[in-house]
Amino acid sequence: MSIVACPKCNRKISSKAVICNYCGCQLGDVTEHDLEVFRARKLRDRIYRLNMTSYAVITLFIAAFCWFWWESRGFAVMPSPGPFVLMGLAALAYVVVRVLIFRSRQLRKSMRQSKLP
Ligand SMILES: [Zn+2]
Numbered sequence: 001m002s003i004v005a006c007p008k009c010n011r012k013i014s015s016k017a018v019i020c021n022y023c024g025c026q027l028g029d030v031t032e033h034d035l036e037v038f039r040a041r042k043l044r045d046r047i048y049r050l051n052m053t054s055y056a057v058i059t060l061f062i063a064a065f066c067w068f069w070w071e072s073r074g075f076a077v078m079p080s081p082g083p084f085v086l087m088g089l090a091a092l093a094y095v096v097v098r099v100l101i102f103r104s105r106q107l108r109k110s111m112r113q114s115k116l117p
Contacts, residue, residue, distance in 0.1 A: 001014055001015055001016050002015045006023060007027070009023040011023075018030050018031075018034050021038075021041070036115070039111065040111060043104060043108050044108075047101060047104050047108070050100050054094060057094045060086070061087060061091060064083050064090055065083070067079075067083040068083035068084070068087065071083060
């Protein structure tokens with residue numbers, strides 16, 4: 001076994017791989033099982049990335065809230081619209097990310113169920 005470059009995306013993969021782990025390029029006799037494994041791995045990675053994004057968005061919301069607190073001098077005066085806009089955008093992004101996570105999990109669930117005999 002050696003490491004070769006994928007002909008499609010040029011990333012390093014095993015010479016024994018029948019599917020490129022990165023782009024899904026098929027390099028040999030691909031079985032339905034190989035495809036299932038590839039799709040499941042892609043979906044797992046997608047859920048992982050979405051989770052990381054949701055944490056980043058929460059951090060952004062907290063930062064916006066700190067900005068709000070700072071500008072309002074501890075809720076004493078009305079701050080500029082900036083913190084409100086950022087909090088709103090962060091909240092919206094959070095909802096979108098959670099919906100995407102939910103849909104990906106539903107898809108993973110249906111993929112697992114279809115494998116059952
Ligand atoms: Zn590739």
